Amino acid sequence: MTSPNEAFVAFEHVQKSYDGVSLVVKDLNLAIGKGEFLTMLGPSGSGKTTTLMMLAGFETATHGEIKLDGVNINLVPPHKRGIGMVFQNYALFPHMTVGENLSFPLEVRGMGKSEREAKIKRALDMVQMGAFANRRPAQLSGGQQQRIALARALVFDPKLVLMDEPLGALDKQLREHMQFEIKHLHESLGITVVYVTHDQGEALTMSDRVAVFNDGRIQQLAPPSDLYERPENSFVAGFIGENNKLQGTVEEIGQGTCTVRLATGEVIDATPVNVTQKGQKTLVSIRPERVEYKPELFPAGAHSIDAEVLEFIYMGDMFRTRLRVAGSEDFVIKSRNTQGQRMLRPGEKIKVGWHPQDARALDP
Amino acid sequence: MADVSQAPLQTADGRPLKAALAKAQARAKRRAFLLVLPLLAFVLLTFVLPILQMLQRSFYHDGFSANAPATVAWLEEHPQGSEIDETAYAALVSDLAAMQKAKTAGAAGTRINYTYPGTISIFKEAAREAAKLQPPYKAALVALDKKWEDPLLWVTFRHAASPWTTDFYMVSMDLRRSTDDGLQRAEPEMRIHLQLFVKTFGLSALITGLCLLLAFPIAHLLAILPMRKSNLLMILVLLPFWTSLLVRTSSWIALGQESGIVNDILVGIGIVADDNRIQMMYNKYGTILVMTHVLLPFMVLPLYSVMRVIPPSYARAARSLGATSWTTFRRIYLPQTLPGIAAGSLLVFILAVGYYITPALVGGADGTLISNLISFHMAKANWSQAAALAAMLLVLVLILYWLYDRLIGIDRLKLG
Ligand SMILES: Nc1ncnc2c1ncn2[C@@H]1O[C@H](COP(=O)(O)OP(=O)(O)OP(=O)(O)O)[C@@H](O)[C@H]1O
Numbered sequence: 199m200t201s202p203n204e205a206f207v208a209f210e211h212v213q214k215s216y217d218g219v220s221l222v223v224k225d226l227n228l229a230i231g232k233g234e235f236l237t238m239l240g241p242s243g244s245g246k247t248t249t250l251m252m253l254a255g256f257e258t259a260t261h262g263e264i265k266l267d268g269v270n271i272n273l274v275p276p277h278k279r280g281i282g283m284v285f286q287n288y289a290l291f292p293h294m295t296v297g298e299n300l301s302f303p304l305e306v307r308g309m310g311k312s313e314r315e316a317k318i319k320r321a322l323d324m325v326q327m328g329a330f331a332n333r334r335p336a337q338l339s340g341g342q343q344q345r346i347a348l349a350r351a352l353v354f355d356p357k358l359v360l361m362d363e364p365l366g367a368l369d370k371q372l373r374e375h376m377q378f379e380i381k382h383l384h385e386s387l388g389i390t391v392v393y394v395t396h397d398q399g400e401a402l403t404m405s406d407r408v409a410v411f412n413d414g415r416i417q418q419l420a421p422p423s424d425l426y427e428r429p430e431n432s433f434v435a436g437f438i439g440e441n442n443k444l445q446g447t448v449e450e451i452g453q454g455t456c457t458v459r460l461a462t463g464e465v466i467d468a469t470p471v472n473v474t475q476k477g478q479k480t481l482v483s484i485r486p487e488r489v490e491y492k493p494e495l496f497p498a499g500a501h502s503i504d505a506e507v508l509e510f511i512y513m514g515d516m517f518r519t520r521l522r523v524a525g526s527e528d529f530v531i532k533s534r535n536t537q538g539q540r541m542l543r544p545g546e547k548i549k550v551g552w553h554p555q556d557a558r559a560l561d562p
Numbered sequence: 563m564a565d566v567s568q569a570p571l572q573t574a575d576g577r578p579l580k581a582a583l584a585k586a587q588a589r590a591k592r593r594a595f596l597l598v599l600p601l602l603a604f605v606l607l608t609f610v611l612p613i614l615q616m617l618q619r620s621f622y623h624d625g626f627s628a629n630a631p632a633t634v635a636w637l638e639e640h641p642q643g644s645e646i647d648e649t650a651y652a653a654l655v656s657d658l659a660a661m662q663k664a665k666t667a668g669a670a671g672t673r674i675n676y677t678y679p680g681t682i683s684i685f686k687e688a689a690r691e692a693a694k695l696q697p698p699y700k701a702a703l704v705a706l707d708k709k710w711e712d713p714l715l716w717v718t719f720r721h722a723a724s725p726w727t728t729d730f731y732m733v734s735m736d737l738r739r740s741t742d743d744g745l746q747r748a749e750p751e752m753r754i755h756l757q758l759f760v761k762t763f764g765l766s767a768l769i770t771g772l773c774l775l776l777a778f779p780i781a782h783l784l785a786i787l788p789m790r791k792s793n794l795l796m797i798l799v800l801l802p803f804w805t806s807l808l809v810r811t812s813s814w815i816a817l818g819q820e821s822g823i824v825n826d827i828l829v830g831i832g833i834v835a836d837d838n839r840i841q842m843m844y845n846k847y848g849t850i851l852v853m854t855h856v857l858l859p860f861m862v863l864p865l866y867s868v869m870r871v872i873p874p875s876y877a878r879a880a881r882s883l884g885a886t887s888w889t890t891f892r893r894i895y896l897p898q899t900l901p902g903i904a905a906g907s908l909l910v911f912i913l914a915v916g917y918y919i920t921p922a923l924v925g926g927a928d929g930t931l932i933s934n935l936i937s938f939h940m941a942k943a944n945w946s947q948a949a950a951l952a953a954m955l956l957v958l959v960l961i962l963y964w965l966y967d968r969l970i971g972i973d974r975l976k977l978g
């Protein structure tokens with residue numbers, strides 16, 4: 199999408215250690231384009247906040263370079279970076295009214311009163327909080343505080359806005375609503391957003407690209423659809439969405455396809471992703487909704503494999519069926535509740551199959 | 563539904579709900595009251611009663627009124643401005659004679675002495691001679707001492723004729739009576755009280771300010787350090803609490819006196835000449851130094867308790883919004899520590915205003931405070947004068963407290 203030399207934000211070989219013993223961020227390379235909405239997604243402790251704090255200037259990189267608009271900012275103090283930031287607990291100043299909170303970044307920039315007022319009004323209107331300028335943060339609900347925090351991070355027209363789990367404290371409905379609003383603001387203002395979350399649904403719906411973090415490394419950096427459909431390693435496959443895993447060894451490998459022999463002896467088709475030669479151990483990952491169980495839908499020439507129905511769950515729009523496949527008891531298939539769709543019964547013996555490109559042979 | 567809400571609600575067995583609730587709560591209230599009763603009695607006996615008694619004493623002294631009934635009677639019959647004639651002196655002499663028998667001339671003289679200095683001795687002398695005195699009594703008394711014909715003395719008698727008096731407050735405010743029963747300022751050498759009040763409040767304010775300056779960084783450090791290190795530091799802060807105040811003050815004397823360790827070191831490294839050692843004890847610098855040290859924990863603790871709960875994300879937010887570290891401190895951090903600053907300052911100031919031991923030990927002549935004067939009067943059994951000074955101190959502190967409430971709000975106080 200963007201090559202490093204035209205990136206708006208660039209991390210180059212960045213490492214971070216807090217204690218001088220272990221690395222919390224290990225060789226981070228990341229280029230973020232102008233106007234991009236990039237999300238950092240990953241389990242707790244994977245170094246997302248640390249990365250964001252280095253970008254904001256509150257932590258110094260132990261090694262490597264961080265560039266903003268082509269300029270190295272490793273030594274620039276936070277207040278000179280001009281980066282807007284939304285904190286998880288909002289960090290609205292409790293002793294100031296909403297209006298004063300928004301006025302603060304403008305005052306420290308030496309802006310005149312009339313200009314300040316115009317900008318505050320515009321920012322509050324942007325988040326539909328125009329009537330609340332005289333309230334104190336304590337007099338606002340969580341969702342309202344969230345909007346004010348957003349307005350405060352945007353009021354001084356930063357080019358880059360960082361958000362660290364900004365919606366973590368909101369209930370589901372409000373969170374979905376705010377996701378939409380943040381996305382909308384991002385599009386209408388043309389700002390660059392770096393967003394941290396460990397809610398994958400949030401990451402997939404909002405982002406242009408998602409960086410999946412684990413253990414201080416980016417495991418995959420890709421648009422949401424790629425991430426879901428073409429995970430590059432077993433961590434990403436397991437972390438994003440639901441996923442059936444089958445252990446095996448590569449039996450044959452050709453141009454873009456391979457066959458894998460499972461531990462129990464069956465042979466299945468897959469697409470080689472992280473395997474290159476015969477005999478390698480691999481973990482094949484297949485999404486539940488891509489598994490077929492009607493023989494007429496199996497692709498021609500593909501392998502199919504025996505399965506026994508263990509459990510059938512009716513979910514309204516979907517059926518979710520748990521099967522025993524190749525010795526594994528948590529193989530799940532999902533099928534849409536369409537006209538004439540068959541409901542499988544526990545104990546039923548069936549065959550399942552899939553398109554080779556839906557089964558990805560990853561690192562074991 | 564409508565008629566249900568109109569009728570008073572009843573419990574399941576048909577009693578009105580309100581009565582049932584009151585009865586259920588009454589037992590709980592009685593129990594709670596019994597539990598606090600011992601404390602209530604203790605506070606009443608040891609705190610409220612003594613304060614009331616002190617207030618009463620500051621308005622009451624019967625040393626003259628009880629022992630000079632004839633003079634009191636004469637004063638009641640003759641309004642202010644009447645000529646002090648022979649009948650008055652006759653009444654006085656008869657009282658003096660009675661005092662001599664009852665050995666109360668000292669008490670009566672002491673009461674007059676408060677507002678007319680130098681009268682104890684003439685009362686005692688006149689009482690001794692009273693039986694032998696012959697009319698005309700005025701001449702006879704004046705022959706003993708000129709003061710007996712001073713109209714001011716008789717004005718003083720008139721005010722001492724009732725045991726209830728505001729004279730002690732008059733003295734405490736450096737005022738005295740004039741011959742025409744008006745008020746005027748006391749003689750310059752007698753004007754010690756107001757000046758002492760001013761000094762007490764001034765030094766207390768200075769000590770409070772010094773404590774704040776020293777405590778703020780300490781408390782901040784305590785609040786941001788990891789728990790293990792901050793606990794160790796906290797012990798160092800609290801250490802003074804675990805040593806006797808007397809020991810601490812004495813060690814300051816050992817450190818700071820003219821032949822003390824600090825001076826020895828300064829002389830040793832040649833900063834100070836041996837014959838020009840720094841006087842830092844037994845003067846007001848000693849009071850300031852030692853009291854700042856002694857009262858420091860009372861500033862650190864409330865500050866710490868407030869700072870500990872200020873999330874670091876506020877400062878980060880301010881910095882990310884473009885504020886320099888100084889602006890962040892001034893506009894974001896400092897305002898949020900205000901409740902702690904206010905609580906600590908109030909605590910230290912009120913403690914300092916009433917502090918006694920330290921100024922008594924290291925204050926010397928110019929480092930003593932109003933509490934030392936109060937204790938001086940108590941040592942001399944001048945209960946009423948001590949009570950009047952203490953009551954004034956109490957009123958001033960209450961005024962300050964009221965001002966504080968108006969300016970900052972007592973509900974914002976946070977002690978820990
Ligand atoms: N100030 C610090 N001092 C020492 N170690 C830290 C500090 N901050 C974070 N760490 C460690 O660094 C690692 C990464 O932390 P980080 O906060 O970046 O994780 P995260 O991905 O944001 O996790 P979460 O989703 O829980 O917020 C963790 O193991 C954490 O314990």
Ligand SMILES: [Mg+2]
Pocket residue numbers: 246247248362
């Ligand atoms: Mg985090």
